Amino acid sequence: MFRKLYRAPSMAAQCADEIRTAILTGELRAGDKLMPERELADAMGVNRVTLRNALGQLQAAGLIRAKQGSGYTVERFRDCGGPELLPAIVRVRRDDPEQRIELVADLLLARRHLAHAALSKIASMDQVELEGSVLAFQRLEDACERGDIQAIAEADIGVVAAILDATGSPVFRLALNPVAAALDELPELREFIYREPDSNVQGYRVLLGWMSVREPDGVPMLVAMLEQRDRETVALMREEMEDE
The missing domain is CATH 1.20.120.530 (GntR ligand-binding domain-like)
Structure with a gap:
């Protein structure tokens, strides 16, 4: 009745992985600000809903923080991240x-x-x-x-x-x-x-x-x-x- 499903990583997960990698490799350092949402979404080739989903994952992991009116800032992952x-x-x-x-x-x-x-x-x-x-x-x-x-x-x-x-x-x-x-x-x-x-x-x-x-x-x-x-x-x- 049902066919086997093969699920590729979602676009949001791929976005989160790209930004996470940039943070963990030091390409993005603690205190750096991410591009504004619209620019970042365009740069990554995704819509803003997908990007916000990815940014939410990164916030939950302690990699970035959001401040109203200031966008997203990279956190020091050794201090704010988890195992x-x-x-x-x-x-x-x-x-x-x-x-x-x-x-x-x-x-x-x-x-x-x-x-x-x-x-x-x-x-x-x-x-x-x-x-x-x-x-x-x-x-x-x-x-x-x-x-x-x-x-x-x-x-x-x-x-x-x-x-x-x-x-x-x-x-x-x-x-x-x-x-x-x-x-x-x-x-x-x-x-x-x-x-x-x-x-x-x-x-x-x-x-x-x-x-x-x-x-x-x-x-x-x-x-x-x-x-x-x-x-x-x-x-x-x-x-x-x-x-x-």
Whole structure:
């Protein structure tokens, strides 16, 4: 009865993306004023309704502010933006090898700090629901057996999400989403993180075993394991960059 729909990005989304990129790359700096609406709409080849929709998206993201009679002014995104900007920042910087490596190192560090916080909370809990984490781990094992690297990457994030869910904290769980979305903008990263997927499986097997006993003294060891894996990932990326 229904045909499958293929939806291209809306014109408003494309407008917002163009202006967002100009802000995140520094082409438009904090304090700069955008052209008047009519001129900007003409320059971008859209009508003013479409442009206003795009500008509304950018205002909501903290990238610009509107002042009656003065038009739109660019904000300092580091002060006014939120973590949802991370994927866009990765997109505009990933073509520079040094910036790409720095971004990866920072994102992995953020994930590691989140893991440390979550494990510390789990260690203090009287009871932890393990079913979700076990099921997520089984999906990772299945993906590794198939050798599908995209499925492995998705299942890996699924295990992390399940462990964060086990803390019962919406703060921890929601903090993962922008980091995961930013890492997803770097599909080439998967070949470095999952070069030896069996080591990922073994690491999570140790982690699940710890979650059943939750000894606080085990937290530093688990975080150290994750840090070592992250260091190896960054080192492999740097090695390939130097070989190019």
